[in-house]
Amino acid sequence: MKKALALLLALVMVLGLGAVAYADGVTLNVVTSYGGDDGNRGNFEAAVKAYEASTGNKVNDGSATSNEEWKAKVLTDFETGSEPDVLFFFTNADAEPFISAGKVVSIEEIRAEYPDYATNMRDSMLAVASDGRQYAVPSYGYWENMFVNRTVLSDCGIEVPGPDYTWDQFLADCETIKDNGYTPIACSLVEVPHYWFEFLVMNNGTVANHLDVPVSVEDAAGAKWVAALEDFKALYEAGYFPANTLTASDAETVEMFNQGEAAFLIDGSWKVGYFTENAADLGDFAISYVPARGERKASEAIGGISMGYFITRKAWDDPAKREAAVEFVSQLTSDEVLSTFVTTEVTALINGAKPAGLNPLQQSAADANANITAIAGAVQDTITGEAKADLFGNIQNVVTGKLSARDAVAAAIALN
């Protein structure tokens, strides 16, 4: 009996090995930011499934939610030789370490062998690295703006703000909202203060000089950043952030907004998908405008195309994976697939995306976007990861008075 069992097990192992040896296709290691609660997670999974079905290849999906820790992990993987075959990542300064190390392949080099690669994209909208080459095939752009909870505003007798929303009106509204027992601003200062940082910086400058990075705390850009951090402190001291903003996760504060406990949330276009999937009634929410101060208008926002698909040198140099990687990126950035990801965002597609019918929140975003008069990229994308981690990590120290805004900016500049 034992002999028969041993023989059977041995047979199964041999057959298993044979099956592996003769299996069709290859396994691609793919890392993207379409993980966690990303609104396009479902679309990404569907696109991957379609790719696997059409090619016989397998995708080992290592996607995760995009945050500073995820970015650091991706960069560490490159540095330790554990990079994926295909990476969907930021195309700004964050990608410079692996681009300058020659760990990814340029579009030019890929087109030498695959002339049709990314030809559905406008070349002028592809991100250019510091060496003058283009590496990433963009998916779609993003916008950052203010989400509002209509029910909370209505309970407090406040209208949904329009494109002429001023900072003073906003402060008055926050006070009313607070007096009515709601939290004015849903934001985790300890985890995701960067959306507010962008707009507070722009409120202390202009959309034209938004991307100026300070060289010294004394220069104009430095002064803007210091003023932005002081605005954070003023809002915190006024009690407009959640009571647990220094210990809450981003997921907690977003859910607070979703549950009708908070009125305002600054977030990105990706959050529309989150509310589409998780909100009880999409009609409770609208996309509005971040209140403006100084020379900035509320109709000026943050936006652009910041992410794209990279093929790594490791995959390109592997004859078994080269074609699989090229085909993967081509399929995931085709007009048809990108149209499933896009609702109100810009794309680099020559023919443009053709999203299906919009839900109430997507329509609200489209209406708000129609009133946007100017956009600038996120200035945090132009500084090093170390500087960013230090700056955002110190916001909690600034609002609690443990560190001055000036010292916090100076420390970040020293690391940039």
Next chain:
Amino acid sequence: MNSMIYKNKKPLLVFLIPAFAFLIVFLYYPFFQNVVNTFLKIGGLGRASQGLNTPWYENYQRLFTDPNMRTALKNTLLLTLCTIVFQVGIALILALLVDTIRVGAQFFRTVYFFPIVISATALGLMFNLIFLYKGGMVNQLLLSLGRLPSEVKPSGKVLVQWLDWKDQAHFLFTMFMPVMWQYVGFYFVILVTGLNNISPDLFEAAALDGADGWKRTRYITLPLLRNVLCTCLVLAITGALKVFDLPWVMFGAGMPENRGWLTGTYMYDQTFNRMNVDYGSTIAVLIVVLGVVLSNIANRVFRPSDDL
């Protein structure tokens, strides 16, 4: 023939050398390189160093002046103390209790050991939900008991003042409690095994002499368990110095307001999030030194007795 096997030691080397080589390559060489790294300027994992720091002992200077490092050390030493008192203490009490029952001992062994087999990440997420600010299990319980103040606002909305279990007043309890809870079962199993090795004859003799339960525990069980307890304490102390995963999942980077650092979480943050590899290496050296020093102290204080 058998005696020849013991006289000829060469075959033993065949088995010892691979393990020795493995340790040299994967433990001692990396540790030596880690010490070297503490003197270099390294801006990311895998990146080449940019030469020596100026001064070369800059990172060691920083260790003594960095307020976050002081916080991390203080918290870690407190965690170590709590580990000794609560983890090993509770495990000892549970082991003594389970040892006295005749029915269901195996059931309790399994139940108490179970948290060990669950990943720390899963436990961290679970305790995050238990201590969640709004609607967490503990806060809901307090609300239903009427222990959370609330007020009705002009809009008719009831504003509950939830208890923030991660704020400065509560974070140590919220961070340490799951760590204690997770490893009690580990020491419990070791101690129960130690108790099983004590001959029942001794207890029977003591009972005949009129010793009650407490006296049997005080004069027979605890002295005979001393060597096992000593092992548990050394394991608990060195384990506490390396705690990382559960606090990281629950508190991330030093929450709240840089008061929640442990040596393990601070080392990780410096190395992987801030790309400050050389300083992270210096913290790692400190953790090793602390581990060696504290476990030596524990060994001396609770030295296993040869008389037992």
